[in-house]
Amino acid sequence: MRKDLSDAWLRTLAPPEQGRLEIRDARVAGLVLRLTPSGAATWSIRTRTTNGKQTRPKLGTWPAMGIADARKAGMAALVAVQGGADPFAEKRTARAARQDEQAELSVKDALEAWQAAKTTSGNAPWSASYAREVSRVAKHDIVPRLGKLKLARTTRADWAGLISAKRKGAPSMAAALYRIAASFLGHAEAETWIATPLLPRKGAARLAPMPPARERVLTDAELRAVWLVADREPPKLRAFIRLLILTGARESEVADMEAGEVDLAAGRWAIPGARTKNRKGYVVPLSPLALAELQAVWPSKEPEADAKLLGRVAGSGFRGFSKLKERTDLALAAAAKQANQPAPAPWRWHDLRRTLRTGLARLDVPPHHAESAINHVSGRSSLVQTYDRHDYADEVIAALTRWQAHVAGVVGAAAEVVSIAKRRRAAAS
Numbered sequence: 103m104r105k106d107l108s109d110a111w112l113r114t115l116a117p118p119e120q121g122r123l124e125i126r127d128a129r130v131a132g133l134v135l136r137l138t139p140s141g142a143a144t145w146s147i148r149t150r151t152t153n154g155k156q157t158r159p160k161l162g163t164w165p166a167m168g169i170a171d172a173r174k175a176g177m178a179a180l181v182a183v184q185g186g187a188d189p190f191a192e193k194r195t196a197r198a199a200r201q202d203e204q205a206e207l208s209v210k211d212a213l214e215a216w217q218a219a220k221t222t223s224g225n226a227p228w229s230a231s232y233a234r235e236v237s238r239v240a241k242h243d244i245v246p247r248l249g250k251l252k253l254a255r256t257t258r259a260d261w262a263g264l265i266s267a268k269r270k271g272a273p274s275m276a277a278a279l280y281r282i283a284a285s286f287l288g289h290a291e292a293e294t295w296i297a298t299p300l301l302p303r304k305g306a307a308r309l310a311p312m313p314p315a316r317e318r319v320l321t322d323a324e325l326r327a328v329w330l331v332a333d334r335e336p337p338k339l340r341a342f343i344r345l346l347i348l349t350g351a352r353e354s355e356v357a358d359m360e361a362g363e364v365d366l367a368a369g370r371w372a373i374p375g376a377r378t379k380n381r382k383g384y385v386v387p388l389s390p391l392a393l394a395e396l397q398a399v400w401p402s403k404e405p406e407a408d409a410k411l412l413g414r415v416a417g418s419g420f421r422g423f424s425k426l427k428e429r430t431d432l433a434l435a436a437a438a439k440q441a442n443q444p445a446p447a448p449w450r451w452h453d454l455r456r457t458l459r460t461g462l463a464r465l466d467v468p469p470h471h472a473e474s475a476i477n478h479v480s481g482r483s484s485l486v487q488t489y490d491r492h493d494y495a496d497e498v499i500a501a502l503t504r505w506q507a508h509v510a511g512v513v514g515a516a517a518e519v520v521s522i523a524k525r526r527r528a529a530a531s
Contacts, residue, residue: 103123103124103125103126104125104126104127104128105125105126105127105128106127106128106129107125107127107128107129107135107169108169109164109165109168109169112135112143112164112165112169113165115137117137117138117139117140117141118137118138118139119139120139121139122136122137122138123136123137123138124136124137125137127169127172127173127176129173130147130173130176130177130180131149131180132147132148132149132176132180133145133146133147133172133173133176134146134147134148134158135164135172142163143163143164143165144160144162144163144164145160145161145162145163145164145167145172145175145176146158146159146160146161147159147161147175147176147179147180147183149179149180149183149184150183151183151186151187151188152183152184152186155188157183157188159179159183161175161176161179162175206252207252207253207254207295208249208250208251208252208253209244209245209248209249209250209251209252209253209256210245210249210250211253212253212286212290212295213240213244213245213249213286216286216289216290217233217236217237217240219289220233220236220289221233227381229354229377229378229379229380229381230354230358230376230377231352231353231354231379232379234354235278235282236282239278239279239282240282243264243268243275243279244264244279244283247264247267248260248261248264253290253295253296254295254296254297256296256300257300258299258300258301258302260300261283261287261300261301262301262302262305262309264279264283265279265280265283265301265309265310266309268310269309269310273313274313276309276310277306277310277311277312277313279310280301280305280306280309280310281306283301284301284306287299287300287301316450316452316453316456318447318448318449318450318453318456319453319456319457319460320446320449320453320454320457322512324446324449325347325457325509325512325513326512326513327434327437327438327446328343328347328430328434328454329343329344329347329509329512329513330437330513331430331433331434331437332344332430334429334433335426335429337395337398337399338399338411338412338413338414338420339412339420339426340395340398341395341396341398341399341411341412342356342357342412342420342426343426343430344391344392344395345359345392345395345396346451346454346455347454347457347458347509348389348391348392348502348505348506348509349371349386349392349458349502350454350455350458350459350475350476350502350505351373351386351455351476351477352378352379352452352455353423353451353452354377354419355373355377355378356412356420357412357413357419357420357421357423358377358410358412358413358419358420359371359410359411359412359419360407360408360409360410360411361400361401361405361406361407361408361409361411362406362407362408362409364388364396364411366388366393366396366397366400369387369388369389369392369393370385370386370387370388371385371386371387371388371392372384372385372386373385373386373477378477379477380477380478380479382477382479384474384477384495384498385495385498385499386498386502387499387502387503387506389503389506389507389510390510391506391509391510391513392506396411399411399412423451427450427451431445434446455476458475458476458505459472459473459475459476461505461508462475462501462504462505465504465505465508467500467501467504467505468497470494471494471497471498471500471501472501474494474497474498474501475497475498475501475502475505
């Protein structure tokens with residue numbers, strides 16, 4: 103298919119259901135756009151080297167590289183090839199040079215290089231929470247066992263043994279270790295640090311099957327109990343717990359909340375994409391209950407925009423999730439014993455997020471509005487995400503406002519707001 107291409111026309115192009123669609127540009131000889139069923143669109147130039155060998159160097163991807171830039175790059179590539187260049191031979195030479203350079207790279211050094219590349223990448227960098235998780239797994243699970251070995255000399259048995267050992271000691275964590283190790287080794291292979299795959303392409307099901315999906319949802323009575331025992335904590339830790347309940351945001355999003363993200367007058371919290379798991383920012387409403395918690399921890403002097411509101415150390419967000427959870431569980435058990443009731447079944451901080459999502463369903467919030475309220479996009483197909491550009495901001499506000507009103511009824515909002523206001527006045531006097 104040959105056509106006088108334009109970016110406007112390309113935006114109307116639907117991916118093929120199967121195979122690959124190739125479109126040749128009518129203006130630049132050999133310029134081709136290849137479109138796959140996943141929607142990936144790649145520019146290349148087809149020509150022959152001076153010795154007659156066919157070559158097709160890749161130029162870039164669309165839409166990052168528009169048609170005008172693709173034509174310029176294509177013309178430049180044609181001139182280079184006609185002048186005697188051989189793009190693929192040059193790539194092979196460069197790859198061999200990188201392999202020689204990295205031959206002595208240790209697993210520890212390679213892990214550090216991978217993390218540095220992914221946390222600073224301009225193309226979908228890791229979120230802060232995922233970067234911390236990778237760092238933790240690398241430090242505690244990979245480096246102690248394989249860190250000193252030369253990466254290029256490690257074997258599939260080394261990596262499979264690492265996963266198997268984790269599965270024996272902590273089965274629920276083996277799946278996370280496998281995913282991180284596989285991602286690292288995939289990066290290492292792409293960078294030519296290793297010559298062959300060091301984990302089976304589909305080995306997760308055998309080496310580290312995913313644990314059953316968690317289903318824990320707190321009842322209204324349990325939610326009220328958690329809310330009330332939070333009152334035993336200092337204001338910042340109490341706010342952390344209660345904002346998790348009210349907003350359904352992830353732990354790291356609440357823990358690292360900054361003053362510049364919060365508009366107390368409007369009752370809004372704008373979580374930037376740089377701090378969310380999917381890199382998409384969204385706005386959360388702040389009900390009187392949420393505002394009361396934030397006002398109780400708001401600095402007496404006007405804070406800088408990047409000031410962390412819940413950290414116990416200046417310049418840092420809240421850390422210590424596990425210890426706070428242990429104290430909360432002890433307090434819940436003590437309260438239940440005093441009331442001659444059984445202690446709540448085991449739960450995690452993240453279960454509060456599932457509780458909110460389940461609660462929105464009970465409150466008759468439409469599923470796609472409820473998913474947007476917890477900043478989920480995974481339930482929408484790539485095609486829907488491409489064509490439905492509505493941000494659902496108003497629907498998120500409405501859904502979370504309804505949930506926060508429900509929580510207010512569960513915990514007795516008026517008494518809580520008055521109690522927090524009294525404590526703040528007492529602290530100021």
